[in-house]
Each structure stands twice: as C-alpha cells, then as structure tokens.
Amino acid sequence: MVIAAVSSTVSAQENPKVTVGGALRFNYNLSSWKPEQKSRGGDFGYDLFRINAMASYKGIYLNAEYRLYSDAFGGGMLKQGWFGYHFSETNELQLGLTQVPFGIQQYNSNNWFFNLSYYVGLEDDHDMGIKYIHMGEKMEYHLAFFKNAEEMRFGNDTEISPSRYSYDIAGRNKEINQFNGKLVYKFGNNVLQRIGISGQYGSLYNLNTRETGDHYGLALHYEATYKNWNLKAEAMNVSNNPENAPGLPREVISMAAYGAAYEVAADFNIYTMTLAQNVSVDWGPVSSFRFYNDIGYMQKKKDDFEDSVMNVTGVLVTAGNIYTYIDYAAGLNHSWLGGNYIDDFSRGTPGANWEARFNINIGYYF
Template identity: 25%
Template sequence: MPFPASLRLKTSCAALLCTLAAPAMAIQVTDNLDLGGAIRARWDVDPDRDIQKFGLDTVFLNAKYTSDTWIGAAQYRFYGRSYPYQYTKNYGDIRFAQQAWVGYKFNPNQQVQVGLNQVPFGLQPLFGSTFYETLGNVIGLEDVQQVGAKYIQQIGDWNIQGGYYLRPAWQGQGTSHGVTYSSVVSEADSSVVDGSHNQERNTVVLRVAKALELGAWKSEVGLSGLTSTLENKDTDENGRRNAIAVHYAGKNGPWGVQLQAARQQMSPRNPGTSEVVTLGGYDGTYNVASRGNLYVADLSYDVAGKYLFDQISGVKLYANYSAFDKSADEFKTSQRLILGTSFSFSKLWIATEWLIGKNDPYIGGSSYAQSLGAGGSDQWENQLYMNVGYYF
C-alpha cells in the first residue's frame, strides 16, 4: 500500500508530536487518589478513498482510587472536529464516559464493583492485542461497559466473575442516538434502513476461567454466558439477547495466543424485521444481525530490549483475525484482519495497524449502517491506522 504524504501533513505531524511530548505529570491528590489522562492523535491513510488525515483523536481524563478496602475508577472522553468527526464544529462536541464505578475489596481475592464498569464476558480485558479491537467490539460483546454491579473472586486457579447490569451506559453528547464508549443496543437514527428502537435491560452475565499449564504454555481457559431483556419502544414488547463464549489465552516466553468462539442470538420484538438489531456507539448507529457466531484468533510476539538510544521499548508484533458469521443465509459474513505493532517511543505510546476488512463498517468505506447486518460491498478493503498517545 503506498503512503504518500504532503509537506503540510508532515509539518502538522511534527507539530502535534512535539505538543504530545511536552512535559506532563499525573496528579497524586492523596496516597490513594490519582488523577491523570491522555492526549492522543490519529493518522488515517486510505489511498482508494483519497483519505489522508492526521489530527487530534481523543482527550480523556482519569481518576483512580485504591486502598486496602475501597477502590474506584472513572474516565471521561472528548472527541470532535478532527477526522472522522470533521462534521462537528468544536472539539468536545462529542463526549461520553468510559467508566465510573466504586468498589469494595473484602480481601485481596474478593471484590465487588458498582457503577459503570466492564461486563465480564470472554477474553479480558480485550479480545486480542489490537488497539482498533475486533469485530466483537462492534457487535456489542468486547470492551462493553454497562451500569450495574460486578462480583469478582479468585479461588486458587479459578477466577469467577458475575454481574447484574440494570442498563447500558448513560448517553453522552453528540449528533447521534449512539453516543457511548461501548457498542450497545440503541435507538436507530433516521438514516438507518430497517433500524429499530430497543433498550437492553437486566443483563446477567457469568464468566468462569481456570489458569493451568499446558507444557511450556501458561494458559487460561474459560466459559462465559450472558442474557438480557430487549425492550422494544415501538411495540412495548420484550425480546431477549443471549450470548455464550469459550476462550483460551496462552503465553510461552515472548509468544502469545488468544482464541475465542462465541454465539450471539437476539430475538427482538421489532415492528418490522427481526433479523437485525440496531446498535450504536461513538456517535453512530448501525444494524447487527440478530443471530451469528463470532470467531477470534490472535497471535503476538514481544520483542525484548530497547532500541534507538533506548528511546524505543516494549515492542509487540501481532496479527488478529475476527469473523462474524451470520445465521441468515442471505447475510454476508463480516471479517476483519489486523496486522500491527505497538511500542513506546520516549514518553509516547504508538500503535500502527494495517486494517483489512470485508463487510466491515469501519474499514474501507463499506456500508456503515448495514455491513454487520445484510452486508456491505462484500469486497476486501484495507487502510492504515496509527494512534499516538501521551499518557499522564
């Protein structure tokens, strides 16, 4: 893939990188409370669509509290103006919470979290090594935050996590009905053909995992299950969402492997077609097939040592493949392949990824609203993505 760059782009990149590298300090308010955040830039290159954009991606603020008994975390994010949000006037026109919870530790192996926290489903904390995340994210199973309570207990080699979530994340600010950090069941925007208006309630989830050694591989195998109510606001009838997953994660020296298979089945009570359910997030809404299987495979390698006068460290190479195989015969399978690397450069953390997708709403300009439903262009598309962050 050719990556042409204009002088103006190079100048903008250099200026922003200098800004990101400026000194910053996390604020330790007390021995237990820390405040921090990040400033992140992104670079998108897609020659087929004549896209070459570099600009401010995200600013977020963190708060973290840790003591022997009480714990908590909160994060709030700001987006806008820069690509892909160039349609907004000001930075911060799109904003939402990523997490906001408090917890209590009964002992080092047992705790409870209450508030906006991560749903314990499948591989944790993500379904692989990628920054961009897998198709599991956009079908609402990966990196999902909802409002409720989660219980975590470690018993020897066993890790048990169970949660009850009253509702999805609170809506933030934006131009769409889907203004949350996570991809969640949402009210469709008027532009989404066959869109629906459901709300997810009373989500119950259980994740059980066991640590074990398979030869030289330090491993984890696990099983997860999720069920919830889908309240349709047009018909006033309730449907259901069910999901189950099995996963494996293994580490052998620098090598890492993560595998997962999941089944998601939704039975909405839509006034129109029930073959799709509208989800939303990051200021957009789109349709997802009601029934399908998700497959994820991730291979990674940690490169030891420091390079370039000790400025580059923590290098990871990875390849991640995910596919959403829909049950409806006429629906086209969605696929995503990511080849990438992440590393620290001085005080910056950088992820560079080659994104390859088919019927993927976020790669190559396939149909945003329908790719995860009936399908999009049904052609392989690709683009380059880089994220540069300064975390403080």
C-alpha cells in the same frame, strides 16, 4: 496510570489516596476506499484526550475514565466509572459503569482497532450494574447483573444516546436486566494457560410495542503465554430476539457508539484468533516492540446475509510514555473499513471487495 491495590485486609484507610492520569492521542490514516484522501497522502489529526481518576478511602475505591473525542465521533463520554470494595485479596465488588464479564479481557485483541467482537458489543463493553469478582490462583469467576447499558437520557420513551464508547443495542430497543457469568481455569508452568466459558442473558425492551424480547450470548475462550509469545482464541454464539412493531424486521438490530448507529445481524457466530510477540530493545527511548496479527470472522445465521471479516497486522512501539500503534487493517463487509457503513454488519454487500486502512496512532499516557 495504575493505583496501588487496596490492602488485602478490610482495615480502614486513614488518608484518602487519589491518582490522576490520562492520555493525549493523535491519529494518521490512509484508507483504500477514500480517493480524495489518498490523493493528499492521508490525514493526520486529533484522536482523543482522556482523564483517568482513581481514588481510595476506608476500603472503598473509585475507578473512572472520561474521554473527549471530536464532535463527529461522539464528543465527550464516560468510558467507565465504578465504585469498588475488596473483601479480601481475591474477592471484589464493583458498582457502576463497569466492564461486562464476557470473553477474553481486558481486550480480545492487540491492535488499536480491537477485534471484530468489539463492533458488536462483545469486547471491552461497559454497562450499568453490579459485579462480583473472585480471582483465585487456579479458578477465576465473575458474576454480574446489569440494569441497562449506560443511560444519559431519562425520558419516558427515549432512545439511548449514540455518544458512547461501548457498542450497545440502540434505536427502539433497550438492553435491560442482563445477567452475566464467566468462569476461567488457569494452569500450566512453562506455558501459562487460561481456558474459560462466558454466558449472558438479558431482556430487550421495545419502546414502540412496550413488549420485552430477549438476547443471549455464549463464548468459549482460551489464552496461552509462552515466554514472549501470546495466543488468544475465542468462539461466540449470539442471538437477539426483539419484539418490534409489526412490519419492522427482526433479523437485524441497531447498535450505536461514537455518535452514530448501524445495523447488526440479530443472530451470528464470531470466531477470533490473535497472536503476538514482545521484543525488548534498547534503542534510546524505545524499549519494546509488540508484533501481532488479529483476525475475526462473523458468520451471520440468515442465509442471504453476507459474512464479515477483519484482519489487523501491526506493531506496538513503546518509547517512554509514548505508545504508537502501527496497523494495517483489512475488512470485508466491515462498517469501519470501507463499504456501506449502515448495513455491513447485517445484510452486507454481495461480491464486496476487501478494503484496507493504514493507521498510525500516537499517544502520550501519563
């Protein structure tokens, strides 16, 4: 659900306004690497229940989303939650668990699985901090400072909880004091285009050595919309330099979300491209189809690490308040698509086979 924008003037709002929405989703999947599941024709079950709350009063507003997954996928978690203030129609401040301004947003993908960038914390990531947004007609920029990733454990040397929506660096390293900047130029008449650059730099505090390493990311991104077609392309360069204890590898980092952690290569490039077409129909409750193909390639900089690839072909079906993603997702050295979950995004497996998952996600959004 979307709440109406706060008035462009900074005049006080007389009465509080609150909007509550949410979603209930179920999921069917059939995976090539699960022989027992294939023998029973796949599995169909609970995905999530979520609540969205938006409120505004006297020029200050709230945006929050809480999700309930099964215990195996992390249980309950706050996806996002921030306070905001509009200085004008084009200038806004957000404080709290807010989306990190990096790359194509809101999503660098069209499908239910997201793109490869999501699995290494570079798509729809949310951290704790403050963000300033300017949304001009031609120019758009975002400036942000994040004290840390979402924190739920406040011990002296406590690792982050893996029960989170966004992938963040985990284990004995913690993301702290991160700066982000993003600049987008918008142009075109018949073809609406957006070209931009994003950068982030922050520290990695190690709980064993009590020393601080660093990490950075750079991205170039481009979007084009022509009639009912949409194209997205992005190139990312990322490096993580943890100050681990002697004897512990520095060419991999640990990342966590959905109740579990896995390894990711410390240094890599990611290249993504998506193409989508919207088709309007009048078939009873069905009003539109969105056909798409999203591809991502992760090039790991360490020579003996195997690269990772992901491709998703699918369609989003809209019928009233029900949105159904029908996806065929294929992956090579992909932790969520067969193979070895722990190190597919780091070392990988030489000679690994492609694995695939046919997935249908059905959600009622209210």
